[in-house]
Amino acid sequence: MVQKSNSIIVALVSRFMVPFIQLFAMYVIAHGHYSPGGGFQGGALLGASILLLRLTVGEQPSNLVFHTRYGTQMSGFGVFIYAAVGVAAMIGGGLYLDYANLPIAGIEPAKLRSLGILFVEIGVGIGVMATMIAIFDDLARGHFHD
């Protein structure tokens, strides 16, 4: 069972900080093409923001942002996005994970590779974020299957 913090200062400051942490995390994921960063780092930041809410404002309010029952499902969904991009490249006529053959018309191969990298990073980000939250929730308390 997660014991939420009793201090109102901690609760207010973390509630104020969480949107900025999440915005920075999305920047890290989306800007990984041009600066250090990418799916793993951005996903870790996103997961940390949710864990901050879990620790400070408690289980019920943080469930409004990310419910405990979605952790494991979303981590599988992240890996699925990655694998699906690879299969989409196969449908477009290339090899597995060869982003130049993604079936999107009207984009030159180099730009298509850049786009494929972005899709993959989003999948990695969702997977890392959800896995962090799922592990925390499982460790914090046993959860009944729904």
Next chain:
Amino acid sequence: MKLISYILLLAFGILLIFATSELPSRGHPENPINRDTSIAGTPGAAAHYIRNAEKETATPNMVTAILADYRGYDTLGETTVIFCAGIVVFLILRKQKDGSKI
């Protein structure tokens, strides 16, 4: 006994320092990994990435291009490993409703 372990530790440390002192300096263009052709005569990978990564992937960050595009299988495996860690914690720690099969 304690003295012997300290001596062994010291000897091992000296061995490691001696071994690392012979390593080529990092990022040197004459290192085998940075040459145009490898020792076996095949084209080197690092030179190809440095020359062509931005052209081929339209991604200025070479690390991202290598991680997600050239080495895409590797990153897929890493993501799967993280997913497996989550699944294992799920399977070990989650309680079940009384009477449920799985």
